[in-house]
Amino acid sequence: VIIGGGFGGYEAAHRLKKADVDVTVVDRKNHHLFQPLIYQVAAGALSEGDVAAPVRAMLKRQPNASVLMAEVTDIDVTRRQVVLDRGERLDYDSLIVACGGATSYFGHDEWRDVTCGLKTLEDALDLRSRIFGAFEEAERAPDPAARDEWLTFVVVGGGPTGVEISGQLAILSRQALKRDFRRIDPRTARVILLDAGERVVAAFTEPTSARAAKELSDLGVTVREHAMVTDIDAHGVSVKVGDQTERIATHTVVWAAGVRAAEVAGILARASGAGTDRAGRIEVNPDLTLPAHHEISVIGDAAKLDGPDGRPLPGLATVAIQEARHVADAIRHGGAGASTPFKYFDKGALAVVGRGRAVCEVRGRRLYGLPAFLMYCGVHLFYLGGVGGRRLTVLITTIGSLFGARENRVMPGELEAVDRNALSTPLTGS
Amino acid sequence: VIIGGGFGGYEAAHRLKKADVDVTVVDRKNHHLFQPLIYQVAAGALSEGDVAAPVRAMLKRQPNASVLMAEVTDIDVTRRQVVLDRGERLDYDSLIVACGGATSYFGHDEWRDVTCGLKTLEDALDLRSRIFGAFEEAERAPDPAARDEWLTFVVVGGGPTGVEISGQLAILSRQALKRDFRRIDPRTARVILLDAGERVVAAFTEPTSARAAKELSDLGVTVREHAMVTDIDAHGVSVKVGDQTERIATHTVVWAAGVRAAEVAGILARASGAGTDRAGRIEVNPDLTLPAHHEISVIGDAAKLDGPDGRPLPGLATVAIQEARHVADAIRHGGAGASTPFKYFDKGALAVVGRGRAVCEVRGRRLYGLPAFLMYCGVHLFYLGGVGGRRLTVLITTIGSLFGARENRVMPGELEAVDRNALSTPLTGS
Numbered sequence: 001v002i003i004g005g006g007f008g009g010y011e012a013a014h015r016l017k018k019a020d021v022d023v024t025v026v027d028r029k030n031h032h033l034f035q036p037l038i039y040q041v042a043a044g045a046l047s048e049g050d051v052a053a054p055v056r057a058m059l060k061r062q063p064n065a066s067v068l069m070a071e072v073t074d075i076d077v078t079r080r081q082v083v084l085d086r087g088e089r090l091d092y093d094s095l096i097v098a099c100g101g102a103t104s105y106f107g108h109d110e111w112r113d114v115t116c117g118l119k120t121l122e123d124a125l126d127l128r129s130r131i132f133g134a135f136e137e138a139e140r141a142p143d144p145a146a147r148d149e150w151l152t153f154v155v156v157g158g159g160p161t162g163v164e165i166s167g168q169l170a171i172l173s174r175q176a177l178k179r180d181f182r183r184i185d186p187r188t189a190r191v192i193l194l195d196a197g198e199r200v201v202a203a204f205t206e207p208t209s210a211r212a213a214k215e216l217s218d219l220g221v222t223v224r225e226h227a228m229v230t231d232i233d234a235h236g237v238s239v240k241v242g243d244q245t246e247r248i249a250t251h252t253v254v255w256a257a258g259v260r261a262a263e264v265a266g267i268l269a270r271a272s273g274a275g276t277d278r279a280g281r282i283e284v285n286p287d288l289t290l291p292a293h294h295e296i297s298v299i300g301d302a303a304k305l306d307g308p309d310g311r312p313l314p315g316l317a318t319v320a321i322q323e324a325r326h327v328a329d330a331i332r333h334g335g336a337g338a339s340t341p342f343k344y345f346d347k348g349a350l351a352v353v354g355r356g357r358a359v360c361e362v363r364g365r366r367l368y369g370l371p372a373f374l375m376y377c378g379v380h381l382f383y384l385g386g387v388g389g390r391r392l393t394v395l396i397t398t399i400g401s402l403f404g405a406r407e408n409r410v411m412p413g414e415l416e417a418v419d420r421n422a423l424s425t426p427l428t429g430s
Numbered sequence: 431v432i433i434g435g436g437f438g439g440y441e442a443a444h445r446l447k448k449a450d451v452d453v454t455v456v457d458r459k460n461h462h463l464f465q466p467l468i469y470q471v472a473a474g475a476l477s478e479g480d481v482a483a484p485v486r487a488m489l490k491r492q493p494n495a496s497v498l499m500a501e502v503t504d505i506d507v508t509r510r511q512v513v514l515d516r517g518e519r520l521d522y523d524s525l526i527v528a529c530g531g532a533t534s535y536f537g538h539d540e541w542r543d544v545t546c547g548l549k550t551l552e553d554a555l556d557l558r559s560r561i562f563g564a565f566e567e568a569e570r571a572p573d574p575a576a577r578d579e580w581l582t583f584v585v586v587g588g589g590p591t592g593v594e595i596s597g598q599l600a601i602l603s604r605q606a607l608k609r610d611f612r613r614i615d616p617r618t619a620r621v622i623l624l625d626a627g628e629r630v631v632a633a634f635t636e637p638t639s640a641r642a643a644k645e646l647s648d649l650g651v652t653v654r655e656h657a658m659v660t661d662i663d664a665h666g667v668s669v670k671v672g673d674q675t676e677r678i679a680t681h682t683v684v685w686a687a688g689v690r691a692a693e694v695a696g697i698l699a700r701a702s703g704a705g706t707d708r709a710g711r712i713e714v715n716p717d718l719t720l721p722a723h724h725e726i727s728v729i730g731d732a733a734k735l736d737g738p739d740g741r742p743l744p745g746l747a748t749v750a751i752q753e754a755r756h757v758a759d760a761i762r763h764g765g766a767g768a769s770t771p772f773k774y775f776d777k778g779a780l781a782v783v784g785r786g787r788a789v790c791e792v793r794g795r796r797l798y799g800l801p802a803f804l805m806y807c808g809v810h811l812f813y814l815g816g817v818g819g820r821r822l823t824v825l826i827t828t829i830g831s832l833f834g835a836r837e838n839r840v841m842p843g844e845l846e847a848v849d850r851n852a853l854s855t856p857l858t859g860s
Binding site for chain 2: 069139
């Protein structure tokens, strides 16, 4: 049984194609999501179908794999069964937990209701409605103050996701929408990226962070480092910079600051007694199995494993995929889980700032600007293309979107869904 | 002021591009919808962005046109003002009401909660989640009876929409999904098209209806004419055929039976004293203006006007577009509305049953099968291509979808949203 149909879960299932095993993939969603590009869905550059495909369709030509769209409610480690939301029980010989991550609000769960995360497809579609809704509201605003609030976009968190969405917001307001309105000038929109740390994309080296910040500024993003968010409500964000607290009036806050392991990791920890770190990730043996249960492996964002440098492995698709292969190969050779330590092969890191603007570091070498952007395109197309035979279409659409040819700015709903009052009520999932 | 950004509203605005007037288009939604293809969105063959484009983007290069995303709450015919949901008032010299149609349940509004309509983009996305959710539920079903209920799809209404979606459902279950499941065989799914009248697509001649019914049967659809729906709830549909009442157990009912004028037509009728027919459509002069208000014109699905044969003009995009041109041309020449009677130029009617299968009637000539299907493609691509400069991409995607190359079977949400219990609670908009 594999819990999760994301990068890790799908790769593990796929890798077991020719093994003499029965594979069941359980996922709450019906789709595998290409998460690195969902910010493009939020910005209206891609459709949801461009970044997601049904796990079921991806595994249709693998006869030993079946897929269940269901929620895991418990794991019975003694009887070796996964319990689903309607009481069904799935027996397993080996269990791979690849449940991925979820958004963390660092204890401020009330912020969930007044911000948009950027982890799921619903997040992206909700953010899209909020972004385009904000411009619509600004066009209708009764006075300049109200207009400016709607034209202010705050992104919290300067990691790759925060950098990508703020760059995209700047491009949207300064380029894509510039002719669309009559009462407002979208180019006056403010995009503010708040990062509590010393520099954006801190996983990169200092010169790369500086370059990313410069590219963002060139696009029109106000980058504010050392900016600690102390409060968020439906009308704005309070920020502490040094000793000063400041208020930014806005209705649109993107939360790209925190990641924790998804709920299933907590279920596993309770059921098996495994340890977790502060972000809820399961502490695993170097071979990715649980200390007390060799037949249970945890991979991807749900696993806490340190790299050779002593720092935890980053939450990247490539880590999850390599871990999936490590575990699946051991199972293919008859084990219940891996017995040799997992070794991460560092393929480098990439972040895109805007069309033709990206930063990239591979094994100590830095690449900026158009070359890095083309590398980004290449890597993403390579992975996207590998997913379930949708190669050609996806290639065409994605190239199109990255170069700005295609747009999807459709809001299925009406403005009520994104207006001021709605912001103070909890968001519904779909 | 133009109320509505659909076929009629957009065409009227566009036609006034070079006129010495200021045009304001008001729409609750941010998008113009290519309604004839939304059944493809429901069936997972197209993305929402393929059949919709922001009205704002379509009019961006027309400096005399502005767009407001707002709801009309009143029309003050004395002061010549349109009142919006936040109390704003828009002055007009001429008002074009092109608010379109909405789904009618013939007095059974409780059926709204247990069926899916197919008029709006939300309808289509909701139906998509229900269709794919039903297959997921069937795969998880605890017994054969439950499985069969989930694998039964009922379409109510044998007009072009009903014919198109039932054909598409048959193709989906028999072809697209045939390898995707392990516990169920999607090819055993039943697609039942219920029509209360004598024959499907009754606007066509009898041989054409018979041909459409035959094509549907060939695809695997059970076509039942003279079948009157008497009750619908979350567990099934009651049908009266002759003197016999029968029960079909299903969780997925598509309502494609009734159309009425959208709400704004009612507002206009109350405000102006104009007469309406049973479907809420406004009775207009032969020149499309209101009897008491020459400066107010009603076009498209909201207008009731009889053709030369004494029958009301059909609710087709081509009617709305021709009416829009008639009214806009009069305004362009200095009138407040048209003064000459509108004459409908009949371009024929088309309905598609499945890939390569369609029926078509143009001025008494009938065309069936592949030729009709190619004509259907041609006509749709022509219209779609004309919308807002998205020509090439749309051409490619649409050709792809019609020939089956592209698929979007993504359900953004989780299964809860489509399960049995949820069916008895009201559906939320987005």
